[in-house]
Amino acid sequence: MRYYLYGGFELPRDHGRVILGDPDQRRDFWEEVEAHQYGLSDACGCYVFGIRVGGGTKPWYVGKAERQSFKRECITTDKLTKYESAMAAMGKGTPLLYFYARATKEKHQFSFPSTAKHRDVNYLEKLLISHALQRNKNLINKMDTKLLREMVVPGMINTPKGSLSIAAKEMRTLMGY
Incomplete structure (x- = not known):
């Protein structure tokens, strides 16, 4: 398996809030993603939500799209709430999404979500979380972080x-x- 990285795709906002609650806004966002890389929205893999302030970007949330596509996983009501809490904590900045898209080994095509799970997607998520925690101790992720937060x-x-x-x-x- 191989992963290709795409992003950061800017999430629209209004008065500091990420505003993808409207179906038209979500459609426009995914059209932009598809214009950049065809098939990416239907792929699976891991994603990172970050906020760019000045010249640097900090990770705030790491997730995986394993059983669902990026399109169905990354912009749910639950995720938008998490992104908005990070924006509130920062007070300013540009919200971005990055995608680590899983590709097939043979044809270098994007892998699709599977109910059978992709073990490597799960592993990559944990690896990304460990790196993100080194950059941002206030990472929103709770699951799989207790050990990483306490271990020295x-x-x-x-x-x-x-x-x-x-x-x-x-x-x-x-x-x-």
Whole structure:
């Protein structure tokens, strides 16, 4: 399996709120996505909601579209509520969606959602969550984050303040994290 990254696709907003509650707005958003990459809205994989302020973008939510397409998973009422809470926490910024689309190995075509689950999609979501938590401790995700929030591995995860041991510095170089 292979993943291709697309985005960030700007979510429309009004007075700081993401405004994709209207079916016409959702249709327009997905038409923009499709214009960029045909078939992406019907694909499966993982997605990241981020907010760009100034020159940088911070992740706020990581999700997976495994049993449903991106189109059916990413802009539900529940997700919009999460995105709006992140926008409220930031107070300003541009809301963006990024898609890690799963592709077939043989023909390099997008994979479709499956009730049988794609184990790699689940794994990628957890991996993305761990990276997102390193960039934003206020990540909205709750599921699968407790361990990642509490675990301390000097030089790798939740490194305490202060200097690292020589071994931790060497391991950081050795492992590339």
